[in-house]
Amino acid sequence: MSRTCVFFHAHPDDEALLTGGTMARLSAEGHRVVLVVATSGGRGLSATTDDLATARSRELRASAAVLGCARVEFLGYQDSGLTGDTGFARADVTEAADRLAALLHEERADLLTGYDPAGGYGHPDHVQVHRVASLAAELASTPRLWEATVDRDRLLPVLRAARLVRRFDLGPFERSYSASADITHRVDVRRYAHLKRRSMAAHATQTTGGTTTRTLTALLRLPPPVFRYALGTEWYVERARRR
Numbered sequence: 001m002s003r004t005c006v007f008f009h010a011h012p013d014d015e016a017l018l019t020g021g022t023m024a025r026l027s028a029e030g031h032r033v034v035l036v037v038a039t040s041g042g043r044g045l046s047a048t049t050d051d052l053a054t055a056r057s058r059e060l061r062a063s064a065a066v067l068g069c070a071r072v073e074f075l076g077y078q079d080s081g082l083t084g085d086t087g088f089a090r091a092d093v094t095e096a097a098d099r100l101a102a103l104l105h106e107e108r109a110d111l112l113t114g115y116d117p118a119g120g121y122g123h124p125d126h127v128q129v130h131r132v133a134s135l136a137a138e139l140a141s142t143p144r145l146w147e148a149t150v151d152r153d154r155l156l157p158v159l160r161a162a163r164l165v166r167r168f169d170l171g172p173f174e175r176s177y178s179a180s181a182d183i184t185h186r187v188d189v190r191r192y193a194h195l196k197r198r199s200m201a202a203h204a205t206q207t208t209g210g211t212t213t214r215t216l217t218a219l220l221r222l223p224p225p226v227f228r229y230a231l232g233t234e235w236y237v238e239r240a241r242r243r
């Protein structure tokens with residue numbers, strides 16, 4: 001039976017890294033996949049002074065096409081940046097949730113994805129996605145709410161190894177994302193790793209912007225078998241099951 005799955009994200013490129021494999025797998029299996037982003041990512045990294053939000057919106061559409069999305073919607077909020085003093089992070093939760101709930105109704109969505117309460121690594125817009133998704137799923141009585149996350153207990157050993165090369169503070173990561181024990185769904189996306197890679201590569205401004213090596217760039221440099229192993233699982237915590 002074909003289901004409708006709505007993936008809600010904060011910024012263009014979040015969909016690729018966190019849920020791209022799941023989206024590609026669901027659409028390949030005949031389900032309707034809808035992508036909704038809260039912001040156009042206007043405060044992301046940029047190598048140019050062109051209108052970054054416009055460029056990132058275009059990149060999101062290209063990524064969504066790779067992942068087989070049937071529909072892409074922007075809620076049109078401003079990217080809050082890491083400070084979170086303006087923009088989506090400070091938007092009215094009820095107003096944003098009402099708009100998302102209207103779309104869930106219209107789509108008769110069977111599943112909504114949001115983020116874990118920590119907002120992953122704590123970006124203010126990601127914490128806001130958690131709040132808005134929770135309320136929207138409730139308002140629309142969406143049968144399933146899954147929170148996209150990372151298995152922290154799998155991430156920490158990798159980061160500890162990376163620290164041997166370059167020192168950095170592990171503290172924030174010990175509290176970010178979700179503990180292994182809390183994860184309810186581990187989605188095997190190894191067969192769709194090539195599509196996940198193409199969807200990540202579609203976000204060109206985020207792979208070339210700034211002066212330091214970006215996470216996306218580093219991941220895209222991994223040889224395909226390593227990429228498939230490292231990014232071949234996506235994790236979710238099921239928060240709500242109604243029906």
Ligand SMILES: [Zn+2]
Pocket residue numbers: 010011014123126
């Ligand atoms: Zn983001």
